[in-house]
Amino acid sequence: MRKCSLEKIEALFEGLAKEMPVYLPVDGSDGEAHFTQWEKGKAWSSALNTQRSAKDFFFPQTEDLVAFKTEGKKIEIIDVRSEKEDYVIFGVRPCDVKSFEILDRVFLAEPVDSYYKSRREHGIVVSVACTRPAETCFCSAFAIDAGEPMGDVSAWRTEDAVFFRSNTPKGDAFMKKIEAVTEECDDAEVQAQKEKIKKILEKLPLAKLDISSFGAGKTKELFDSPLWKDLSETCLGCGTCTFVCPTCQCYDIKEYDTGHGIVRFRCWDSCMYSDFTKMAHGNPRLTQMERFRQRFMHKLVYYPENNDGLFSCVGCGRCLAKCPISMNIVKVMKTMGGKENE
Amino acid sequence: MQTITRDALVDKAVSLLENGTVTSVLGWRGGEFDYDITPSSFTTEEDIRKNFVWNDFCGANFSKYLVSKTKENEGKILVFLKPCDTYSLNQLLTEHRVDRQKVYGVGIPCQGMIDIHKVKQIAGEGISKIHIKEETLEVTSLYEENPISMALQEVLAERCVNCKSKKHVVCDEQMGDAGEALESARFDEVEKLEKMTPEERFAFWQDQLSRCIRCNACRDVCPACTCEKCVFDNPASGVENKAAANSFEEKMFHIIRAFHVAGRCTDCGECSRVCPQNIPLHLLNRKFIKDINQFYGEYQAGETEGSRAPLVDYTEDDGEPGDMFDGGDR
Numbered sequence: 124m125r126k127c128s129l130e131k132i133e134a135l136f137e138g139l140a141k142e143m144p145v146y147l148p149v150d151g152s153d154g155e156a157h158f159t160q161w162e163k164g165k166a167w168s169s170a171l172n173t174q175r176s177a178k179d180f181f182f183p184q185t186e187d188l189v190a191f192k193t194e195g196k197k198i199e200i201i202d203v204r205s206e207k208e209d210y211v212i213f214g215v216r217p218c219d220v221k222s223f224e225i226l227d228r229v230f231l232a233e234p235v236d237s238y239y240k241s242r243r244e245h246g247i248v249v250s251v252a253c254t255r256p257a258e259t260c261f262c263s264a265f266a267i268d269a270g271e272p273m274g275d276v277s278a279w280r281t282e283d284a285v286f287f288r289s290n291t292p293k294g295d296a297f298m299k300k301i302e303a304v305t306e307e308c309d310d311a312e313v314q315a316q317k318e319k320i321k322k323i324l325e326k327l328p329l330a331k332l333d334i335s336s337f338g339a340g341k342t343k344e345l346f347d348s349p350l351w352k353d354l355s356e357t358c359l360g361c362g363t364c365t366f367v368c369p370t371c372q373c374y375d376i377k378e379y380d381t382g383h384g385i386v387r388f389r390c391w392d393s394c395m396y397s398d399f400t401k402m403a404h405g406n407p408r409l410t411q412m413e414r415f416r417q418r419f420m421h422k423l424v425y426y427p428e429n430n431d432g433l434f435s436c437v438g439c440g441r442c443l444a445k446c447p448i449s450m451n452i453v454k455v456m457k458t459m460g461g462k463e464n465e
Numbered sequence: 466m467q468t469i470t471r472d473a474l475v476d477k478a479v480s481l482l483e484n485g486t487v488t489s490v491l492g493w494r495g496g497e498f499d500y501d502i503t504p505s506s507f508t509t510e511e512d513i514r515k516n517f518v519w520n521d522f523c524g525a526n527f528s529k530y531l532v533s534k535t536k537e538n539e540g541k542i543l544v545f546l547k548p549c550d551t552y553s554l555n556q557l558l559t560e561h562r563v564d565r566q567k568v569y570g571v572g573i574p575c576q577g578m579i580d581i582h583k584v585k586q587i588a589g590e591g592i593s594k595i596h597i598k599e600e601t602l603e604v605t606s607l608y609e610e611n612p613i614s615m616a617l618q619e620v621l622a623e624r625c626v627n628c629k630s631k632k633h634v635v636c637d638e639q640m641g642d643a644g645e646a647l648e649s650a651r652f653d654e655v656e657k658l659e660k661m662t663p664e665e666r667f668a669f670w671q672d673q674l675s676r677c678i679r680c681n682a683c684r685d686v687c688p689a690c691t692c693e694k695c696v697f698d699n700p701a702s703g704v705e706n707k708a709a710a711n712s713f714e715e716k717m718f719h720i721i722r723a724f725h726v727a728g729r730c731t732d733c734g735e736c737s738r739v740c741p742q743n744i745p746l747h748l749l750n751r752k753f754i755k756d757i758n759q760f761y762g763e764y765q766a767g768e769t770e771g772s773r774a775p776l777v778d779y780t781e782d783d784g785e786p787g788d789m790f791d792g793g794d795r
Contacts, residue, residue: 152672153743154586171590174742175678184678185708255608257590258498326607328497328593357504357530361682363741375707390708393680398698398705447682447739448525449501 124313125287125298125305132285135304136161139211142300146180147213148173158212167214169280171257172439176369177219178226180212181242184366185390188238188376192384203386206242211297213249217272218262218439220250222369225437228430229372247293248274251285252320259440261329261453267437270320279313286313329438329453336460337423339432345424346416350458355415357448362393364451365418367441373399394418419455466597466617469573469641471519474545477571477640478517479510481543487569488540491530493523499595500581504530506542519545521597524578524622526735528553528563529688535564542568547575548644549624551633552731552767553688558635559770560729562691572633574641577617577625582743584620588613624734624747627651634768646765651732655751674715676742679708683719683736683746689726689766723749728757728774731767760784 127135139145140161148156148168156170158177190201223243230239250272253260262269271277275294279286287305289298298305324330337345365371375392378385392399394417400407408414426435436452443451478490494505495518504525507513527544531554534542546554551572557563584604585592591607602620603612618626629651631644658666681697684690696702697718709715723730732754736746757764761775761783775783 151676153676154582155743157676174676185710255590258592258607323607353505356506359682359685359739361685361739362678362680363682363739366678366680367741377707379710388710392707396681396698396707397694398700401700443497443501445741447686449496449503451501453497454503 124308124310125301126308127285127287127301127305129280129283129285131304132167135301136167136213137163138304139300143208144210145213146210161213171253171255171260172216172219172441175367176222176439176441177212177215178222178369178372180210180246181223181239182226182230182372182374182391185388186238187386187388190381190384190386201384204238204241206245209245209247211247211249214278215248215250215272215274216253216439217250217267217269218260218437219369220248220272220274221262221265221267221437222439223248223274225370225426225430225433225435226372228433247276247297249276249278249287249297250274251278251280252316254280254316254320254323256320256323256327257440257444258328259443260327260438261332261440262438263324263327263330264332264334265434265436265438269324270317279316281312281316284312286310288313332438332453332456333460334423334434334456337427337456338434339424339428341424342420342428345420345459348459351412351416354450354455354458355412358395358411358415358450359447360395360397360411360414361447362391362395363445363447364442365393365395366391367445369437369439369441370422370435394421419452422452423456466599467519467521467574467576469519471517473640474519474573475513475517478507478513478543481569481571482508482510482513486541487543489538490517490543491527491534492545493518493525498592500579500584500592506534521577521579521602521617522581524738526550526553526686526688526733528557529686529691531563531568532557532691535567538567540567544568544570545573546570546633546636547573548631548633549575549629549731549733551635552630552765553733554767555635555770556729556731556767557688557691559767559772560691568637570636570638572636572639574631574644575625577621577628579617579620580622580738583622584615587615587620622734622738623745624732624737629732629765635770646768652751652755654745654748655755658748658752670716671712673744674719675712676744677709677715677719678742679706679718680741682739682741684722686735686739687722687726688731688733688735689729690722719744719746719749723753726750727753728764728776729766730754731765 136145145161146158147161149159149165150168151157155174156168158173187203190203192199230236252272253269256269275291276297277288289295373392374389376389378387395414422435427433481487490507492507493502494516500522502518502522528550558565588604588606592604593607594605596603600617601614602617603614605612627649628647629649630646632646633639696704697706699705730750734747757775764775
């Protein structure tokens with residue numbers, strides 16, 4: 124374990140940024156933190172969560188896949204990929220780090236998504252433990268420990284220092300790069316912080332969220348429940364929950380005419396949208412109730428069924444904070460589990 | 466702090482259900498915390514008595530729900546309307562989007578709603594309880610021994626700080642005192658933008674709109690956006706736009722939407738309330754309202770049912786297009 128005093132953290136970023144781009148949460152003009160490329164003057168935000176999740180790095184909202192150019196009868200296919208250099212994502216919270224595992228199981232399974240893979244391989248993930256979880260946090264329901272973040276390097280931030288521990292070979296290389304501004308230390312302070320975090324986590328209002336009504340094998344039991352109708356009644360059908368979600372992974376592939384050729388790109392899609400998965404015969408989910416149900420069934424039943432019981436929610440709480448009508452996965456789980464108003 | 470109590474609204478809802486005036490009630494349902502209120506229908510006394518909520522976080526405007534609700538429901542729907550909600554309903558009635566016969570509107574006074582984001586900016590994460598007493602809001606936090614106190618005025622939603630009216634322009638029954646339209650400073654921010662150079666203004670909107678994630682929440686909540694199928698969602702329209710391909714398209718969506726609702730937008734402020742990216746979208750709409758006021762005389766959409774908006778009406782006093790090209794300095 125190595126320690127960097129907070130006074131030296133600027134020097135740490137500066138040193139790293141000489142070698143590769145460093146992205147970290149920075150407070151924006153709207154009062155929330157956004158992942159921003161470090162440059163002199165940009166300070167590491169202490170905000171709990173970034174407004175958008177860290178999935179953007181590996182799975183950006185829009186991404187060009189390929190371009191075509193035609194000249195007479197000749198067609199040229201152009202590889203537009205540009206992500207060829209390593210970069211650091213600094214200060215990722217434990218929930219967002221866990222989301223990478225969930226995305227990996229989708230994009231890195233056969234057939235491997237080479238776009239995602241390339242971004243993933245070039246990214247060095249430095250996570251940071253949560254010292255001030257919010258009332259909307261419920262990562263512990265999914266066995267995520269906010270005091271023990273994963274990633275290539277784990278970090279803990281105290282009043283006056285940041286502690287680093289490598290978890291992977293990529294992490295080892297990172298530790299070498301920051302050697303000059305850090306010093307070897309024991310883990311006493313980190314252990315103390317972990318204890319503190321544990322106590323806070325127990326006090327969180329959603330600490331005892333029960334997820335047992337969901338999981339693999341529950342499709343029949345839950346799909347036809349009459350409760351979906353009431354839960355989805357006032358859903359606006361916007362894409363907020365899906366776009367702020369670190370694990371939502373659906374996308375659409377489109378093309379546009381640049382005037383000089385064609386660019387094929389993909390962009391995030393949302394199961395909340397009326398044209399989601401629209402096929403030649405039409406749309407398989409005609410009502411908002413069906414679309415709403417799809418989102419929660421996917422996260423809490425279908426995904427676990429296909430992925431060894433792993434839930435596709437990490438309890439980051441963004442949807443709780445952002446849904447225009449304050450309907451969310453926690454309310455769904457409590458209502459379906461017969462535990463509303465508890 | 467609201468002057469009308471939850472109990473008064475509950476009693477009203479229960480009595481209207483019991484005497485058969487209405488068959489369902491559109492109201493607010495409580496959530497996990499004191500502030501996460503969900504719009505919801507109630508059809509039984511038990512449900513209302515147990516779960517109906519009315520507090521300073523009941524900002525949602527129900528008017529747009531009436532478009533689909535009055536189509537789906539057989540019976541009459543009781544809807545509680547804050548003054549600004551009534552402007553939206555009136556505008557929808559003007560556009561024949563809501564079946565008036567199926568609506569029983571109860572006007573309720575509103576002292577302004579709280580913006581939870583402003584509370585969080587001051588109190589930080591870990592809000593476990595919110596207590597409001599007269600003009601003060603107190604937050605009990607997981608991280609502080611003593612409650613964090615703040616003036617209510619300080620955390621009021623922007624649209625409520627600049628409240629345009631306390632008057633109910635449409636309802637079947639009114640609870641509490643009747644209010645009046647107010648003088649507000651709602652165009653001050655627009656004036657600031659107007660005073661910028663084009664480059665500064667461009668930079669301002671570039672910064673704001675570059676955060677847009679095209680979740681469409683602003684459109685989906687907007688009572689003026691009631692197209693059955695938005696062109697931006699329609700693969701057959703040729704302009705379907707699931708995500709902005711570049712920074713031009715990013716701006717295009719919001720500017721086109723502002724044009725589309727110009728003259729019909731009542732300035733209810735729902736677009737900015739729901740934006741997950743905190744983009745002050747209402748400023749675009751207010752610019753149009755301000756311009757319309759300037760070019761055609763004062764006009765408030767939704768104030769009178771059946772009124773013709775200046776942009777779809779012709780009078781001999783209308784300004785010439787040239788006036789607009791000159792920047793409207795007439």
